[in-house]
Structures are given as structure tokens and as C-alpha cells.
Amino acid sequence: MSGRVGRALRAVGVTIAIAVSGVGISATPAQAASRDGVCDSGEFCYYYNSDFAGSISDHGSSLADYGATQPTCYEFKSAGNGQGLCVKNNAASAWNRTGSTIRVYYNSDFGGTSQDIASGAKVNLNASLKNNNASHQPVSAGGGDSYPAKDDYPYRGQTTGVDPWNFYKGQCTSFAAWAVRSRLGVAFHNYYDGVHWGNANNWANAARSAGIPVYGSPKAGDVAVRLGGTWGHVAFVTRVNSNGTFEVDEYNYNGGSAYSHRTVSVGTANSQFSQFVRFK
Template sequence: MSTRVGRALRAIGVSVAIAVVGVGAAAAPAQAASRDGVCDSGEFCYYYNSDFAGSVSDHGSSLADYGATQPTCYEFKSAGNGQGVCVKNNAASAWNRTGSTIRVYYNSDFGGATQDIASGAKVNLNATLKNNNASHQPAPTGGGGSYPAKDDYPYRGQTTGVDPWNFYKGQCTSFAAWAVRSRLDVAFHNYYDGVHWGNANNWANAARSAGIPVYGSPKAGDVAVRLGGTFGHVAFVTRVNSNGTFEVDEYNYNGGSAYSHRTVSVGTANSQFSQFIRFK
């Protein structure tokens, strides 16, 4: 009896071992196919050299940070010049085989200067992005091409009291709320979607709580958010320029509850903005 049991157990053990080996053997090719250094249909691919030469790094989804060191970075996979090098800040050309326009960013987390690469296009990265590529995603949609710069705020010159959407008059939050309401036709207020928006430096988190997307780069129609300072600052993005800068309408930037229009860049300095709320 014990001999038969032993034989049965040994047989089961052999079967399990074979099954485990079989599963492992089947899984390996699937993983390799996801990033194998071949630019397959549906992938966005970087090349180490210009004119689509050198090693290839193929990607099937958006990436906010490629990583900067081995062994954790996304690297160039195929044989050729640059194989094994981290792709961050080392790509010179790209092929977009996805069905969407892909936006390449100078900074991680989708920030800084950008270059849009149309579906199906093979391009050299421009002088700003060549060897300065840090993230990519489908180019965000929504918002208009541009909005005219204008001081259409109905409470200009007023510095006391609360506006109809429950922000203090003359403050950046009141003007930004007015811009969202009047230019985007969104019935925004201080408790929009059941969330208390409050001071400017709370707006990005409030938007996330309300399910409104927040990006690291601007599009016309966004509300730009500066997190720094006691209260932060918000402004309405009127235009995005080809060099990565953008223009904003705002109130109370330099105090005095006054209107201003200026050209700015993405960043964390007091003159910059780092988060962008996309109502539309």
C-alpha cells in the first residue's frame, strides 16, 4: 500500500513539475513580444540614432517616466548602436505605429516642451527634444486652439465681497472661475461636483477628487495651477506656443486685484505653473 502511494505521489510530483515548466515556457514568449526591439503595429518606438537607425525601444502604452539607470530603466532593446542604453534623454528619432498622435515631452510626468508625432509618422526628434525625451502619451484632446486674451471679468476693480460662485472678488480664483463659466460654458463654482475647491493651491487635488483630469502640460482652455506660496495661484490658459511656452489670462498675479496677460512656462517657480486642470 505505501509503495503504491509513494509511486502515486511521485507521479503527481512529476506531473506538477511538467505543468509548471510548461506554463513558464508559454509565458516567456508573450513577455518578450511586448517589448522585443521590433516596432510592431500599435507601438510607439524610439530609435537611438537619427533617420531611424540604431537600436529600437518599442512601447505599447504611455510612460510618465522612463527611468534613468539600469536595471530599472526602459532601454533600447534591439541589436545596433545604443543597445542596452536607457531611452530617457537618448532618443534621436521615432516611429508612431499607434492609431493616435503621440506627444513626446522634455520632462518626466508629461511636462515641458513637446513634439507631436502623427499616427503612422516616422520623424527625427526636433532640436529641443533630441536626446531630451523623458515621457510620452497620446496627445491630449479637448479645449480649443486658442482663446482671445481679454479682461472680461465682471467685478474688475472690486476687492471686497463674494462673487456669485462663492469666491472672493478680485482674486485669481474668482477670475478663473469666471473664465471657466463664460469661456467653457461650465457651471463651475466653489463646491462644484460636491468638492470644496477653496484656495488656488487646492484646485488640482479638488479636480482629481471630482474626477476632472489634471495634466502636467497645458492646452488652451485649461486652468493652470501654481502650487507654491501661501495660497497658490490659478490662471486661464489662452494659447499654447510651439516652443512649449503658453499664455494665460489672470487676476491678482502681482497683487492689487488687477488683470494681466503673460507668456509663461511649465515649472515650479513663482512665475510658473505645474498642473493643468482640463474641464473640457
């Protein structure tokens, strides 16, 4: 899988290649040979251009560091726009042909803003990750999913103005929209699927109008909705615990347009959530 290993083998022999693999390159020579610019079954592939056009760079399911310069970087392999360029910060779309959801990260070593790409999906990278891709790895599927708790909101500290998704900055709705976009890879906005989502207490009904399922129990990746209060409240579910409680990332829960992460339960009290919008 590693173009770097392949080049090392050709240039300086097997001894050096083995030494390189001893410091963190996990690809075997057989895997390295399979990086041929063809997106085969079992591979995760980047395209240089949007809409699955341009040169292809095919990979295994996990890679922590693409490298930033030739001749040591992972490069686009096939003919077309971008051939020979480093993959890092140069990809615009992707095809996931592995059996797992793949999470693409803004930083190397699986850090920063991320976008999840379901098994079999062909997607354009979102605005945060397009030409800003630095690592990727599989994430668990189903009820065992979890998302790291993090305050990655791009408008933290701002309490006026409207975000690019047409929600007020610093509000719970703006942060939840950001989380759906950056963590789930769904291009959500205030008029998503032709429906006006509006205040938090309208999100469950808006989801139903848009044909998006709403449940009475949470799953990681859901948007949790509290219906009570003047405006309601929404938060992003990061984890469901074995005892039935769940954890959320949120903004403006206690006012002040601030981030918080807490463990909560299903219910109708002001500290709880009763509806769960499932975008994925």
C-alpha cells in the same frame, strides 16, 4: 440659411436678394431654404426656452449678426413658445449638430462674453448668455485651440465681497471661475461636483477628487495651477505656443486685484505653473 434672404426673394425678387448678399450675407438660396425650424445634422440650433423647449431657430455654423427687429431679423421658426420672435437676445438653450465646437457671443460680430458648445452637445445657455445671444461661430478643436486674451471679468476693480460662485472678488480664483463659466460654458463654482475647491493651491487636488483630469502639460482652456506660495495661484490658459510656452489670462498675479496676460512656461517657480485642470 438666411430668413432675411428668403423674405427678400419673395417680396422684391432675385435682383434685390443678390444685392443684399453682396453686402455681407453669406447664405446661398439653398441654405436659406433649409431654415425650417427643424434641427438637422450640420446645423446649430437655438431654443426659445431652457431645456430645449419652445420654438427652434436653426442655423449654419457661423453668423455674425442676427438682426434685432422684424422683418429683417433671424427668427424662431417652428411652432411653440417664441415662434416668430427675433433670435437675438431671446434664446435660452442650444443644440450643436455641427462637427465643430460653436462659440456663442454676447455681442454681434463675435464680440464680448462667450460660451463654447461642443459638437453634439445640448446645453442651456449660461447666466451671461441666456437671452443675451447675438452671434456665433465655430472654433478650432484639439491642440490648436486658442482663446482671445481679454479682461471681461464682471467684478474688475472690486476687492471686497463674494462673487456668485463663492470666491472672493478680485482674486485669481474668482477670475478663473468666471473664465471657466463664460469661456468653456461649465457651470463651475466653489463647491462644484460636491467638492470644496477653496484656495488656488487646492484646485488640482479638488479636481482629482471631482474626477476632473489634471495634466502636467497645458492645453488652451485649462486652468493652470501654481502650488507654491501661501495660497497658490490659478490662471486661464488662452494659448499654447509651438515652443512649449503658453499664455494665460489672470487676476491678482502681482497684487492689486488687477488683470494681466503673460507668456509663461511649465515649472515650479513663482512665475510658473505645474498642474493643469482640464474641464473640457
